[in-house]
Amino acid sequence: MNEADWRTWAEQMATGLARVDAELRLQWINPALAEWLELGPRSAIGQSLGLWLDEAALAQASRALAEQRPLQWRGISLVAASGREITADIVLQPFEDGLLLEVHALAASLVTSSPLSATLRGFAHEVKNPLAGLRGAAQLLQRRVDTEDLRSLAGLIIDEADRLGALANRLLHHDGAAQLGPVNIHQLLERLSDLLQAEPSPPQLRHDYDPSVPDLLGDADRLQQILLNLARNALEAGAHTLTLRTRVEHGLRLGERVLRMALRVDVIDDGAGVPVALRDTLFQPLVSGRADGTGLGLALSREIAHEHGGELRCTSRPDETVFSLYLPLERAHD
Template sequence: MDTLNLLNHLVTAVLVIDSDLRPCFANAAAEQLLGAGSHRLTEHPLTEHLLSLDVERRLLEDAVRQGQGLTVNTASLVTLDGQQHTVDLTLVPLEQQQLSLLELRQVDQQRRIHQQLSQDAQQQAAQFLVRNLAHEIKNPLGGLRGAAQLLARELEEPALKEFTALIIEQADRLRSLVDKLLGPQRPTQHSPHNIHQVVQKVLKLVEVTLPRNIRLKRDYDPSIPDINMDPDQLQQALLNIVQNAVQALEERGGEIIIKSRTQHQVTIGTQRFKLVAELSVIDNGPGIPPELMDTLFYPMVTGREQGSGLGLSIAHNIARLHGGRIDCHSAPGHTEFVITLPIISGK
């Protein structure tokens, strides 16, 4: 069996480092975690490929030089692109002098999977309740509108007809809100489409009314293959997220980055995919209040006075109907929504 091929299929990041912490080898998972190819990783010490690591450099260097093992659980690791991870670090000395095997096992992934499953279950329960309520509202609402129309036909005075017109108008507004509450419920017909064409349509819609103090930046990976999707639904999901970012920056201004990347060996729910596409919407606004983070994708949850609380719920449901997920990471000055969609190669 090819040992190199076996190492590259591991989910755990594996590196061989010398006493200066310079990698001599890095498997595919390590390249993905650190965001650099193996050739680039071998040019500099490991610490230069990270913004921070909750393990002192001297401690690692001494362990390698002295041929000692080292284990650190739940260490915080921040990569050069600002991605935060929690890892279990294990250092094992090799037979070759002053070389050690370093394993970085991401434990935040297990936490994220558990959180996603719990969040999906809770959100589906909330959506079930909301949809039942919406159906109950639609029946009397239709009767109310019909009665107002019949009454308008019997009235002759224009002043009185204004009141029936108001009733009809408000009934239509409520009907539109109820339709949004119901949202997409079943998977639609999917076919291969270019993800960047969907993004460009969204950005054209946003740019029409974009405030001058907000900049849009595109950071695409043109190698992403076509993805099976309903482009209209995905456009709606992305538009909801981008509009939220615009609203977060309206007062103070700022920058919104739309970034696309691929990732290997990613678990969505209980299923693992060899290749996925990640579409990120990043803004440098004030961030999302911590008390909203756990219920962010629930219907009717919003941090804005004029918000409906439906945009993110609909986006989450659309991602789920595409076999994907939405994650959110937020802190003051950096909020990132990531839509992850599986890429399934043709047979």
């Protein structure tokens, strides 16, 4: 992509983007970020990044530039021209002789206490009875069908109903604390593959596993739910091919923390991509790109990632959307 095409693409983004030079002065800003910071895109050129960030954050940005390494912050405050504070997640990436600044402004409900857990407990209460009926019907089918393949599919329904029932019970039990234990992520991904192959029109699956990935400490049912949500989301976006990829990363920065060793699980699809209008609110409760969508799947997935000390991120363009789940590994091996 040449410079002109890149700028055209960036100016259409709902995500706030800016480029700063080696002196941390603004070279370019897209309309979305200019609007949040109450700046004129042209008059802002030459302003110091220090007008928006405090001294500690500015020092970290200088260090990231000097060391040519990416930097990520969660929940950092930016100061608009009027003095109004904006809380945002920020990513700084080395770019040519300076840095590319990516800003995701957070809604006020996510900055303070999120209502998501209460919403999910209500949802969990509502699904318990349908799950019980689903399980009972699957048991009847399992006893009446003649072939082993059909009995196996009925057993898959029963197992999933039990897993979702247990998940609902934990969400309903005060704070729904995670049940931690050793988790083999590849077993969860293979389980996901089995579930997807049982779909009426199963996608083509590709596996790109790092065999050196160790077990992690987590709640297997909840992590399985993240993977299932991501795959369902891809299929609903028209994906025909899913790639499931695992990697180990070292020195990963999540907000103000640096993880010595982390697992990255990528769910990559060839669907239509995330609409530009939804990219900044994609993980918020009740946000959906479909008329019949609940907007809970991705919000739940990010909440589960956070309770594991991890993060869920997305990059998207037509024909290639990547949801990346990051989970700490050092907790399982300290």
